[in-house]
Amino acid sequence: MNESQLKTLYALLDMFSKRYPNKSPEAVKETIKESLKMLSDTKPLSHSEQVEQDSCQLFNTSRFNDIVLAYLIIAMRTADTPHSEAMKLLDTFNHTLDEITAEQALERYRGNIQ
Known part of the structure; x- marks a missing residue:
């Protein structure tokens, strides 16, 4: 709130x-x-922090999941990822989208992935 x-x-x-x-x-x-x-x-958010927070909230609605999945599939095809590996990655990726918020993903990314 x-x-x-x-x-x-x-x-x-x-x-x-x-x-x-x-x-x-x-x-x-x-x-x-x-x-x-x-x-x-509390210190107010800077403009860029507010924009990022708004973007994360929008991403958390799952509105962009299909777009992100499309990019992932295109990248795997371009990299000639074997079908079995691609399916494992897609399954894991779908679970990750459901379990981790955009804020948590950015935090992990910025912390060199944990």
């Missing part, structure tokens, strides 16, 4: 607590206050 969403949620909870004072979710309001404080203490 981003700062704007938390502020909106806080405003809604505040309105709820005013309309229904005996059913006010004070613990939730306190958690949101703490989260907003932590967010305000």
